[in-house]
Amino acid sequence: MTVYDRNDLPEELLNLPDSEFEKAENDCSTDERFKTEPIGFYQDALRRLFHNRLSVISLCAILIIIVLSVAVPNMTGYGYTQQNVKQKNLPSKMPGLEQLGIFDGTRILTNIKKSSINDPKRYPEGCVLEILREYKAGRQEVVDVKVDYYRYCGVPEGEYHWMGTDYLGRDIMTRLFKGTRISLLIAALSVLTNLIIGIIYGSIAGYYGGRVDMFLTHLAEVLDGLPYIVVTILFMLWLGSGMLSIVLALTVTGWIGTARLTRAQFYRYKHREYVLAARTLGVPDRKLIFRHILPNTVGPLITRAMIAVPGAIFSESFLAYIGLGIKPPEPSIGILLSEGQKMLLQYPNQTFFPALLISIQMIAFNMLSNGLRDAMDPSRRGED
Numbered sequence: 510m511t512v513y514d515r516n517d518l519p520e521e522l523l524n525l526p527d528s529e530f531e532k533a534e535n536d537c538s539t540d541e542r543f544k545t546e547p548i549g550f551y552q553d554a555l556r557r558l559f560h561n562r563l564s565v566i567s568l569c570a571i572l573i574i575i576v577l578s579v580a581v582p583n584m585t586g587y588g589y590t591q592q593n594v595k596q597k598n599l600p601s602k603m604p605g606l607e608q609l610g611i612f613d614g615t616r617i618l619t620n621i622k623k624s625s626i627n628d629p630k631r632y633p634e635g636c637v638l639e640i641l642r643e644y645k646a647g648r649q650e651v652v653d654v655k656v657d658y659y660r661y662c663g664v665p666e667g668e669y670h671w672m673g674t675d676y677l678g679r680d681i682m683t684r685l686f687k688g689t690r691i692s693l694l695i696a697a698l699s700v701l702t703n704l705i706i707g708i709i710y711g712s713i714a715g716y717y718g719g720r721v722d723m724f725l726t727h728l729a730e731v732l733d734g735l736p737y738i739v740v741t742i743l744f745m746l747w748l749g750s751g752m753l754s755i756v757l758a759l760t761v762t763g764w765i766g767t768a769r770l771t772r773a774q775f776y777r778y779k780h781r782e783y784v785l786a787a788r789t790l791g792v793p794d795r796k797l798i799f800r801h802i803l804p805n806t807v808g809p810l811i812t813r814a815m816i817a818v819p820g821a822i823f824s825e826s827f828l829a830y831i832g833l834g835i836k837p838p839e840p841s842i843g844i845l846l847s848e849g850q851k852m853l854l855q856y857p858n859q860t861f862f863p864a865l866l867i868s869i870q871m872i873a874f875n876m877l878s879n880g881l882r883d884a885m886d887p888s889r890r891g892e893d
Contacts, residue, residue, distance in 0.1 A: 707767025
């Protein structure tokens with residue numbers, strides 16, 4: 510076979526007619542995997558998120574809590590500041606469950622004079638359900654009895670307090686979901702503020718680098734060293750107790766983690782070819798930052814925001830628990846826990862329901878953030 514150099518090809522080979530060529534065809538069947546419709550990154554992330562059962566359950570739990578926090582305070586028929594000391598410290602009573610002996614509004618009274626249980630003024634008819642124990646205390650005959658505490662306190666028939674009442678006779682369920690609404694609002698405002706400040710701060714530091722980055726990074730480190738409780742107390746002294754003080758206290762250093770994440774992402778993407786090409790074409794820095802680089806950081810930022818929400822809820826509850834949060838009569842999960850723990854052994858329902866709700870919130874937000882992190886991981890794109 511004769512081998513020709515490209516420059517030495519004969520004229521007849523350079524001008525072959527089209528009839529001398531045949532179209533090359535592959536008889537192999539097309540790969541079935543490539544017959545589906547193409548989808549974008551966020552569509553693929555959303556699909557993988559909804560394939561994660563834990564994340565879907567967590568998302569549903571969060572949505573249910575949000576709906577209940579809006580609806581319940583307007584549906585119970587009680588105001589969150591409405592007091593009735595004659596109905597203080599009532600146990601939980603839920604319609605339907607009372608027939609099963611669960612949350613039926615009963616309570617066990619101990620060391621009761623046996624002669625007094627026949628007094629209709631103290632123990633109305635049908636109030637005493639069962640005598641559990643009879644014994645003597647000195648010369649006096651005493652008993653332990655199981656009573657319908659709602660009749661004992663004179664609560665009208667058909668009136669329910671699903672989670673009981675507190676030491677002032679206020680409905681716990683109304684106050685709990687009103688407090689949940691406030692906690693979620695504080696968390697959303699603080700996380701959104703931290704996200705905006707952190708994105709702007711981290712974008713500038715990561716894009717310009719050099720001395721600008723060094724100055725901004727050291728400034729963030731100084732702010733990160735401020736004592737959290739001291740900053741909160743200063744805001745309380747300056748602005749008084751309230752939602753604004755708590756949001757500002759959660760914002761002073763809360764944006765630093767977002768800024769560091771954004772800075773790291775900018776160092777990762779700012780030297781990519783498409784950014785250099787845009788800069789060569791004269792695109793201004795503002796557009797390079799917010800149109801060409803920042804969209805690539807959206808996935809990690811969304812994940813971080815979801816992780817920050819339970820942290821903000823816990824921080825607000827902790828501040829309220831130690832007396833630095835929203836002041837009574839405004840409710841908060843932390844306030845309810847603080848009041849309930851004083852009577853934990855006598856009336857456990859006053860602590861149980863707030864603790865259960867905040868635990869569900871923390872677990873749900875953390876599980877959802879884990880699902881978002883996995884769904885937005887580019888290395889897992891295309892997985893079922």
